[in-house]
Amino acid sequence: MPEVFFHAGAGRAASRWLQERVFPRFRGVRYVPRTRFRQSAKVMRRGGDLPVLVSRQLGYRELTPAVEWFARAAPAARPILVLRRHDEWLRSVYLREIKELRHVPFEAFIDLERDEGVRPQSSALFRERIRVLEDHFEHRPLVLFFDQLVEDPRAFVRTIADYVGASYDEARISFRPSNRSYRDRQYRFLREVRRRWPVKRREEPASAGLRWLRVRSRRLAWHAGVTLGRVAPERLLSSDPLLTEAQLARARAFYAADWEACVDYARRHNPGLLAGE
Incomplete structure (x- = not known):
């Protein structure tokens, strides 16, 4: 070998x-x-x-x-x-969750106290x-x-x-x-989409064809969200930060x-x- x-x-x-x-x-x-x-x-x-x-x-x-x-x-x-x-790694992984329309608050994404988070x-x-x-x-x-x-x-x-x-x-x-990292505004728009129109997580088994269709549909939603996020009125977006420096510092510690x-x-x-x- x-x-x-x-x-x-x-x-x-x-x-x-x-x-x-x-x-x-x-x-x-x-x-x-x-x-x-x-x-x-x-x-x-x-x-x-x-x-x-x-x-x-x-x-x-x-x-x-x-x-x-x-x-x-x-x-x-x-x-x-x-x-x-x-x-830095958790920040990147968390923003990917937002991009894929799976937003939850960071404390629910990874729970550093009770370990009951998504991850x-x-x-x-x-x-x-x-x-x-x-x-x-x-x-x-x-x-x-x-x-x-x-x-x-x-x-x-x-x-x-x-x-x-x-x-x-x-x-x-x-x-x-x-x-490429999306701009803050685009992530905030995708977060708002997830908040207003929740996407159910599918845990049941699926065929290869159905999995492919789901991935393609999700990617289409990402691209649409990114495009709309560039022009969405600011009044539609929450001013809450995606992540705070305090949250990142706590994860680092x-x-x-x-x-x-x-x-x-x-x-x-x-x-x-x-x-x-």
Whole structure:
């Protein structure tokens, strides 16, 4: 089996950008995109001289089952993980909920007191992600930080390329973010839509065709909301902030120990690489 690298991407931490703008430009590796994750075992079994780079974005529910499945096929794979500081990450995830017309107050989104929110507190424990990768693979994960990408995106890409043994033409890589943040006004409009016309969460199983239709319908609603949000009268929008600095500061303090544990891990096990603060 060739040498294997496994990017176990976290949402809202540059995963889509890496998968669409960076990894396909790497030369000297066979890249298996997220859409072919379940075929990666066949790619690895074929062997060959080139190392294999597999990328998959994994939420907190999917992480352990996906890692267990992949580790059975490639226990010697070298994992790669990019982490984003908890308050910044939660802000991005929360705004995505608003964009997808699933707005709830931030305290109901993640409840830092009673743990009764839409997302459990454990969904943002990043040191646990590292532990899952440690437990299933023979090699420790390469842990990088979103702050490194923001500070010097070209150096960030070089770090990953050097790690997997790839070359690339930097001019062919777009360093623009793949997900543009909406303006505050547009998010406020989408929040108002959710408040006035609640969208029921569907938990029942659905066919692949129905799931595809739901996703497409939701995306159409996003685009319509974004367009209307640009011109909606201010009087229709609540002046309540989407998030307050106090809420973000509380989230940062709540997960401070977990973040320090991740930074310390990178310092100890990724020698020569700058860990994010």
